[in-house]
Amino acid sequence: MxxxxxxxxxxxxxxxxxxxxxxxxxxxxxxxxxxxxxxxxxxxxxxxxxxxxxxxxxxxxxxxxxxxxxxxxxxxxxxxxxxxxxxxxxxxPRRPERSEPQFTPLLAASRAGQLGMARRFWTLVGPEERADEDGHDCLGVAARNGRPELVAFFLDVWGGWTAEERKGALDEAAATRWDVCVDVLLDKLTYPQKDLQEALEWAIRKRMILMEDETGRLRREQLGNLTHHEAEADARRRQRRIISRLIDAGANPDGPGLWSKSGRLLLFAASQQDYTACLAALLEKGANARMEDSQGVTALHWLLRKGPADPDRRLFWQDTPQDRMDATQLLLDHGCSPDVADEAGETALHLAAQKGSLEQLRLCLAHSQLPADGAVRQPNNQGESPLHYAAALGRHDVVEYLLAQGAADHVDLASRRG
Incomplete structure (x- = not known):
């Protein structure tokens, strides 16, 4: 028609x-x-x-x-x-849209970054209708969609935002890697240390996927039609800056978290699928690389447990072999010891021989405080040395390297399991 x-x-x-x-x-x-x-x-x-x-x-x-x-x-x-x-x-101006995410017009304008429209809708409906039936409020929607000008407008136009709404906006901006919105929130509001700590943990977790942008298309368009890889690299840069900003505002890089491994953010960061930016940011801001959890596990343990990075099957958010080498070097340079054994007696050398690359194993051995032959023979609680681990998985290059480092006279050494 x-x-x-x-x-x-x-x-x-x-x-x-x-x-x-x-x-x-x-x-x-x-x-x-x-x-x-x-x-x-x-x-x-x-x-x-x-x-x-x-x-x-x-x-x-x-x-x-x-x-x-x-x-x-x-x-x-x-x-x-x-x-x-x-x-x-x-x-x-009040009725929500019928399709997902069923935002009200005010929330839709907040999502789309339409400041003039948001002003108009705010005038028509007022703060009483700042949220939809599912509890999504316009401040949080603007923050998680990277709309700093709208975040600033909502904070300036009304001072009645609840502590939960202010915290939610900071968490969502950190979780979606919008550093510009984190800046506005921290510049205009004062947050208790507990809220800063939880936002820091959100910044370390895998980036939040929004229901209103599950494919990431809107985000890439907003950033200038970036490719998937460019968008992920951009998100890592923003993640690093958010972590630094939150720590500068009062978050503790060695402090507890709600979901962290034994409450240690550095260990939690090393266990994440995308750790390349957050490890560097935490260590740069003074996180203790030597920290262990209650089972004696270090960040280096968590990193080496990931197994080999496969560049041919890598997803957009995954790391590369070079990322793992860089992270290993970073932890070792900041004092994380490859000789520390967890409660099972496993050291970083065990895990490097089992799942790490040969280059990671060499790097760990170079930072060991033990003689080379002693380090490669160090047993776990079952009497298994790094050589046992490498042989069990048929890692010929690692076995040859360990034999050359002093494990040759232990090739017949039996573990407690025989």
Missing amino acids: EQPDANLVTGHPPAAGHGSPPSNLPPAYFYDMVRPYLKKGARHGDRDYLAQVLDAWSPEVDAQNSIHKALFEAIYRGDEVAVQMLLDAGVS
């Missing part, structure tokens, strides 16, 4: 609210009528055309409220004129 057909409504275009509701209009009629204005084509941006449609519209005529879908499409397209015309015609 390229232009309004008045005969399908009441025989002529009635003023909004006038005329009896017709019974034969399809459910999406008024949305279909607005679409030519929103989409590229002959009617695109034709305000006279849109005015004609709206002149024929009223809530009574549009019993299915189909035109409300056009309001959200105009929001996401950034068409402030269309939004204003729809509101002036009487389209509700």
